[in-house]
Amino acid sequence: MLTTLEGVYRDGRIELKSLPSNVAQETKVIVTFIEDTTVELAARGIDRSQAESLRNSLTTFADDWDSPEMSIYDNYDAAKSQL
Numbered sequence: 001m002l003t004t005l006e007g008v009y010r011d012g013r014i015e016l017k018s019l020p021s022n023v024a025q026e027t028k029v030i031v032t033f034i035e036d037t038t039v040e041l042a043a044r045g046i047d048r049s050q051a052e053s054l055r056n057s058l059t060t061f062a063d064d065w066d067s068p069e070m071s072i073y074d075n076y077d078a079a080k081s082q083l
Helices: 048-066 068-073 078-081
Strands: 008-012 013-016
Touching: 048 068, 068 078
Parallel strands: none
Antiparallel strands: 008 013
């Protein structure tokens, strides 16, 4: 059984947003740290209407960007520097 819970890492401890009701004490866990990749558009001078316009114009590329083959470009600069 897999159970996913959200939480934060603070002062060497994991603080869960909610406690699981169906998980026994002493159950082993695996913790994955996720980097916050939130972009503050307002700080970059982009308002709501501009953001909506950008999203609409880039939507057609979403399937290509999300395809597994495109992961080769995730670390493009590092891979290129090794050539």
